[in-house]
Amino acid sequence: MKKLVQTFAVIFIVSFALMFWVQRLNASEGYAGGNTITVYNWGEYIDPDLIKQFEKETGIKVIYETFDSNEAMMVKIRQGGTSYDVAMPSEYAIQKMKEEGLLLKLDQSKLPNLKNIDERFLNLPFDPDNEYSVPYFWGTVGIVYNKKMLGDRTFDSWNDLWADDLKNQILLVDGAREVIGFGLNSLHYSLNDKNKVHLQEAKDKLVKLQPNIKAIVGDEIKMLLVNEEAPIGVIWSGDAADIMWENENLDYVVPEEGSNLWFDNMVIPKTSKNIEGAHKFINFMLDAEVAAQNAEYVGYSTPNKAAMSILPEETVSDERFYPSPELTDRLEVYENLGQDMLSYYNDLYLEFKMHTK
Amino acid sequence: MIMPILLIVYYSFLDIHGNFTLANYQKFFTPVYLKMTLSSFWYALLITAVSLLVAYPTAFLLTRTKYKQLWLLLIILPSWINLLLKAYSFIGIFGTYGFANALLEVFGIGKKQILFTDFSFIFVSVYIFIPFMILPIFNALDKLNPSFIDASRDLGASGWTTFRRVIFPLTFDGVKSGCQVVFIPALSLFMLTRLIAGNRVITLGTAVEQHFLVTQDWGMGSTIAVFLIISMVIIMLLTGNKKRGGVG
Numbered sequence: 281m282k283k284l285v286q287t288f289a290v291i292f293i294v295s296f297a298l299m300f301w302v303q304r305l306n307a308s309e310g311y312a313g314g315n316t317i318t319v320y321n322w323g324e325y326i327d328p329d330l331i332k333q334f335e336k337e338t339g340i341k342v343i344y345e346t347f348d349s350n351e352a353m354m355v356k357i358r359q360g361g362t363s364y365d366v367a368m369p370s371e372y373a374i375q376k377m378k379e380e381g382l383l384l385k386l387d388q389s390k391l392p393n394l395k396n397i398d399e400r401f402l403n404l405p406f407d408p409d410n411e412y413s414v415p416y417f418w419g420t421v422g423i424v425y426n427k428k429m430l431g432d433r434t435f436d437s438w439n440d441l442w443a444d445d446l447k448n449q450i451l452l453v454d455g456a457r458e459v460i461g462f463g464l465n466s467l468h469y470s471l472n473d474k475n476k477v478h479l480q481e482a483k484d485k486l487v488k489l490q491p492n493i494k495a496i497v498g499d500e501i502k503m504l505l506v507n508e509e510a511p512i513g514v515i516w517s518g519d520a521a522d523i524m525w526e527n528e529n530l531d532y533v534v535p536e537e538g539s540n541l542w543f544d545n546m547v548i549p550k551t552s553k554n555i556e557g558a559h560k561f562i563n564f565m566l567d568a569e570v571a572a573q574n575a576e577y578v579g580y581s582t583p584n585k586a587a588m589s590i591l592p593e594e595t596v597s598d599e600r601f602y603p604s605p606e607l608t609d610r611l612e613v614y615e616n617l618g619q620d621m622l623s624y625y626n627d628l629y630l631e632f633k634m635h636t637k
Numbered sequence: 638m639i640m641p642i643l644l645i646v647y648y649s650f651l652d653i654h655g656n657f658t659l660a661n662y663q664k665f666f667t668p669v670y671l672k673m674t675l676s677s678f679w680y681a682l683l684i685t686a687v688s689l690l691v692a693y694p695t696a697f698l699l700t701r702t703k704y705k706q707l708w709l710l711l712i713i714l715p716s717w718i719n720l721l722l723k724a725y726s727f728i729g730i731f732g733t734y735g736f737a738n739a740l741l742e743v744f745g746i747g748k749k750q751i752l753f754t755d756f757s758f759i760f761v762s763v764y765i766f767i768p769f770m771i772l773p774i775f776n777a778l779d780k781l782n783p784s785f786i787d788a789s790r791d792l793g794a795s796g797w798t799t800f801r802r803v804i805f806p807l808t809f810d811g812v813k814s815g816c817q818v819v820f821i822p823a824l825s826l827f828m829l830t831r832l833i834a835g836n837r838v839i840t841l842g843t844a845v846e847q848h849f850l851v852t853q854d855w856g857m858g859s860t861i862a863v864f865l866i867i868s869m870v871i872i873m874l875l876t877g878n879k880k881r882g883g884v885g
Contacts, residue, residue, distance in 0.1 A: 351850055448750070454831060456851060495753040495835020500728065509733050509752070619653040619853075626852040630844060631669050636837050 316341040317365040317557040320356075322544065323348060325368065325417075327577035334564050340557045357382050357549045364551045365558040371406040371543045374413050375616040383412045384548045390559040393566035396586035401543070404613060413545035414562055417580040419517035420603065420611060421458055421540040428529040429511035438466035438535045441512070442489055450489070451504055451513040452496045456629035457614060458540065459486065459496075462514060465537045472615040476624070483628045487635045496633065505530065516542065517601055518580040525579070532600045538610035543583070642866060648859035653852075661860035670844070674864070677840040681823035684762045688819050689812065691763065692770035699771070700778045709775060716768045724832040727761050728752060731833075753835035761833045762823060770815040777811025778804075813876045821869050841865060 319331075323346040331342050345362070347353040350373035357364060358380070369377060377383050388394060388410070394402075397415060407413045423435045435441070441450060452459055461471035463482035473479060494510045505513045506527045520532040546565065548558045564570060568586035575582035575591060581601045582588065588596050596602055603611070617625065652658040664670065695712075699705050715723070730736045731752040738748050751757050781804065789799040805812075827842030836843070841861050848858030 349850075351853070451835075454836060456847075494750075495837065497831060497835055500725075500832060503728070504732075507732055507734060623653055623852055623854055626847060626854070627669075630839075630847065633836055633839050633843075634669055634672060636839070 315339060315557075316343060317554050317561055318343040318345065318363060319561065320345050320347060320353060320362075320364040320367040320549075322346060322368060325544075325578055327574050329577075330565075330570055330574055333570075334561060337564070338557075338560055340554075340560065342561070354382070357551055360551050362551065363553040364549050365554050366552075366561050367547055367549050368416050368544050369413075369547060371404070371545065372614050372616060374545060374547060375406050377547070377549075378407070378412055382550050384550055384552060384555065385411055386414070386548065386562075387559060390556075391563045391566065393563050393568075396566055396568055396571070396584050398583050398585040398588075400608065401583040404543070405615060406543075406613060407545070413547045414566065415583040416544045416546050416565070417518065417575075417578065418541065418543045418583050419581055419601070420534045420542070421462065421514065421516055422520065422532055422534040422600075424505055424513045424515055424520045424523065424530055424532050426505070426508060426511040426527075426529050427531055429508060435512075435533050436536050438462050438537050440535075441466075441492065441514075442485075443492075446492045446512065448492065448494050449510055449512050450492050451494055451501050451510045453501055453513070453515050454496050454498050456626045458514065458516075459632070460625050460629055461540055461614075462535075465535070465539060468537055471538075471540060471612050472617065474617065474621050479624065479628055483632055486632045490632075490635050518578075521579040521601060534600070534603055534607060534611075536607075536610075538607075538612065541608070541611035541613050543613070645859045645862050645866070648855050649863045651856040651859075653854050653856060658856070661856045664857065665860050665864065670861070673839055673841055673844060676838070677824055677842070680758070680762075680826075680838060680840060681820050683759055684766060684823040685816050685820045687759060687763045688767050688770040689816065692767055692774055692815065693812070695767075696771050696774040696778055699775055705779075709771075712771055713768045716765075720765060720828065721832075723765065724761065724829060727757070727764075727833060731757050752833070753837050755834075755838065758829060758834040758838050761829060762826065765829075766819045766823060769818040773811040773814045773818070774808060775811075777808035781807055817873065817876055820872060824868065825865050 317340055319326075319342055321344070325346075326344075331344060334340070335342055345364075347356070350370050353367060353369060354373060354377060356362065357367065357377070374383070391414065394410070394414060401415045401418060403409055423438075423441070425433070425435055433440075457471070460479070460482060463486040464471050464473050464478065467478070467482055467485060469475075469478045469482065473482075495504075497504065501513055501515055502519050502523050504510065505515075506523050508527070508529075517532065517534075520530075524530045524532060546562045548555060548562075552558050565574070566584065568584065568590055571582050571584035571587035572590040575584070575587060576595070582591075588602075599607075649661055650657055650659070652660060699708050699712075702708055728735075732738070733748060733750075733752075735752075737751055741747060741749055785803055785807065786799060789803045794802065824840070825842040825845065826840055827846045830836060830838045830840055830843050841864070845858050845861050845865075848854045848861070
């Protein structure tokens with residue numbers, strides 16, 4: 281027993297020493313002045329070759345860190361322990377961060393490549409005039425279905441999910457806004473609807489979907505759909521593109537009633553110590569060729585118009601991931617509902633989850 | 638130790654805007670949360686009962702084996718592996734094309750949905766908690782003086798009577814601490830409810846997670862946490878014992 285304690289003590293001391301050393305090392309690099317930036321991005325969301333290319337072109341060293349949720353990212357930026365220079369939050373997180381004063385204004389004169397971005401994706405309600413953010417990737421919420429398992433069935437409407445013969449066939453992603461959102465969409469309401477009668481109606485309708493739902497899961501939904509655990513899933517287009525590579529039987533569709541349009545964006549958090557370098561990085565990522573290479577690597581839809589002309593024709597003309605303008609008009613960006621309404625959405629969602637078969 | 642609990646109590650009186658309120662407690666007593674509380678208790682009870690049913694005979698057999706410390710180590714070993722990893726491997730095993738279903742096919746039973754059912758949820762939870770049930774019971778059984786059993790047999794008691802009148806009462810402390818260590822965390826399970834039960838089982842833990850991470854409604858999350866703490870204290874008092882056997 282004593283030996284065990286000693287061994288553990290040694291392990292602890294060694295790991296603390298290492299941690300301290302790494303932190304010192306990071307600090308000495310991070311604060312060394314104008315030649316490093318810290319980029320904080322979602323996992324597997326950039327072509328690593330591009331980071332090397334950026335380092336070579338500008339002589340700025342990139343420290344790259346990843347997060348797996350907007351909430352986790354905001355907590356770390358709020359605490360300010362690490363001096364993040366560029367981060368990639370989703371649009372609703374930007375509104376929150378703006379309110380909390382966590383973002384620095386962009387100097388657009390240092391971002392000449394901003395002209396490459398499609399006008400449709402500029403000046404959006406979550407950040408008018410792109411004062412704080414530049415779009416990085418975008419996408420939709422839709423239905424992934426397995427052609428082999430379902431035959432000729434298609435999902436042009438959200439209401440197709442309610443079919444009687446789909447008992448126990450649907451996987452949902454565990455997100456209040458996504459689920460309540462398509463409930464609202466199926467009734468032709470806006471997914472930013474604040475009318476409690478409409479919301480209640482959407483919840484009641486979703487409760488009726490329960491027999492068809494096999495499970496409500498998180499990121500595992502990708503693995504489960506690839507493994508053909510269920511033939512239908514409601515997920516984000518980016519994830520859909522990912523898994524369609526892995527399983528050729530899968531197809532993706534955005535139902536005609538409309539859906540969510542989401543953005544991940546580049547911002548400069550207030551923790552930045554190298555604002556100049558951060559602008560250089562953002563401008564670099566907006567370059568047509570860089571954006572095209574990145575889009576090809578990541579597989580998400582790029583908002584970069586100039587990059588789209590470089591990308592292969594079959595990618596850009598794929599209406600599943602680059603929907604036609606008519607459909608795009610029916611897509612809505614999540615608006616900040618305010619704490620009270622968001623709470624109400626979540627309560628309804630919890631109630632919906634409580635109604636198990 | 639006390640600080641976090643005081644903080645939780647403090648937060649439970651705040652609404653989402655940080656104003657003082659009692660609304661969170663009112664909300665807790667609505668059917669949604671009461672139903673959730675009931676289902677949490679029900680599942681925790683099932684998990685504890687199944688764990689006990691499996692753990693007691695296992696611990697008993699362990700004390701009779703030759704290399705009992707080695708066997709014990711083998712049983713404890715899985716608890717060194719991260720919970721998330723174990724949960725993910727169970728998704729693979731219980732999946733439609735997983736090992737469990739392949740086995741059912743071989744026996745001619747045919748494919749069944751195992752993942753996202755009550756069965757898989759209870760099974761995996763028991764698998765995860767069972768070392769904590771076995772340990773205290775094993776320790777209690779191990780410390781049991783064998784001469785008591787001999788005496789009981791000499792006095793003409795049958796095997797069952799010996800167990801009921803001698804062995805079980807003498808190891809009851811171990812059983813109690815085992816139940817505590819399993820029941821209390823089982824009450825607030827959250828990750829497994831999503832990974833293994835696919836949110837088909839909703840417990841208070843799920844709600845706490847959602848309130849803290851998604852809604853950022855720390856007040857409501859804390860209110861549920863306060864209720865969990867109170868119920869834990871009540872359980873500790875009910876099953877309270879001065880000296881606890883094994884790990885606590």
